[in-house]
Amino acid sequence: MTSVFDTPAPNFSIKDAERIASDHFGVNGSADSLVSDRDQNFWIKSPNRNFVLKISNSMEDINVLDMQNEAMQYIYQKNPHIDLTHPIESNSGQKILQIEKNKICYSVRLLKYVDGEFLKDIEYGSDLLFDLGNFLGCLDLALEGYDHPAAHRTFVWNTRCTNELYSQIAQNKTDQKMISHYLDLYNKQVLVNDEHLKKMIIHNDGNDQNIIINSSRKITGIIDFGDMIYSYRVLEPAVSMAYVAIEKDNPLPLIASILKGYNEIMPLNIYELKSVVYLMCLRLCISISMATYRKKMFPKNKYL
Structure with a gap:
């Protein structure tokens, strides 16, 4: 398709x-x-x-674009301090x-145009990542109650939609064993607790290329709502944790800071806390699989 x-x-x-x-x-x-x-x-x-x-x-x-436009307005009405x-x-x-x-x-x-620097362009540690978790918590707090039909589409970047990932790894022998392992863990550790995991529309792409920092090193804004989806609430910090983890040699204290910051604003239940590491790993699996899939199709795309 x-x-x-x-x-x-x-x-x-x-x-x-x-x-x-x-x-x-x-x-x-x-x-x-x-x-x-x-x-x-x-x-x-x-x-x-x-x-x-x-x-x-x-x-x-076009309905996905309409959803993004409406979501930005909804967030602004509830928290105008988010840039x-x-x-x-x-x-x-x-x-x-x-x-x-x-x-x-x-x-x-x-x-x-949102002014500022990207998080990826500055040196950061646990304190700023705690603030990032706080920021994502505030973002989701502002998104609470928002709904749109387009958010419920089948979408590969939603960890709740694993069929596309299964299809991709069937053609990706290099990473098949590793990704199958994490899909199995997801089924056993996350999917079985689905009814206990809160769901809402989330931004779903809080990586360091989308987070905006002002001149005082304060996180002020976020861009790129293209992956917005209705999914697990705890996927929001999990996505951010995934991209920090892949860049660092000792990621545990850093990803823990994001989770602590998020939990301070949006308290997570025990099932969400138990699920977050598996969601983080599955998000990385999707990134690996999608990069492999799309690089074959579009080898000149500098983003991939």
Whole structure:
């Protein structure tokens, strides 16, 4: 089945991006390409404000984009201190435009640019990671009560949807044994307690490339709601823990800090605490499998 993961990312030029910003949003500025996985992003620098022009993969469901837009507004209404992007209305009053290129239709949004540094670009330790856990807890606290039909889609980056992972490892002999091991642990240690694990819509991608830090080394914002999904609440810190763990030689005290910080804001029950390490490991398995799968299809994609 064709999806955003096996369809090439959009291929608009710098001039295309500048023209779209000007013609459809009344924003005149210079564009620079930003790295992206399955979409195409441009940094639009105008004299007064900066923006991100986001051109979604042609196979992206517009309902998923609508969910992201609504979620950002929902979070802002409940906690305006979280620095988020949000869509800018076009000249015609639309938050999502449909633009055609080479007979293919793409959904396009102009988003507020979030100022600051990425967590990946600074040195950090346990204290800042505790703050990261706190921040993710505040984010989910603001998301409580939000729902949208698109959040309940089948999605490979949701650890509750393992069928796609089983399908991928059947073709990935290199990692098959390792990933099968963690799938077995997930079934025995997490899935059996499914009824005890709280579920909600989560951001689902709190890695250090999406977390924004201000000049005072305070975590202020988060970007990229593309993997937002209805899943286990405890998956939120587990995802962040996974990407910290893969980068560090001694990750245990660091990932523990994230979990402690999250738990301070969103107290987790005993079943969630027992599940988090298995969810963390399964998220890493999905990352490995997806990278292998997509690198074969798109070897020139610098993000992978």
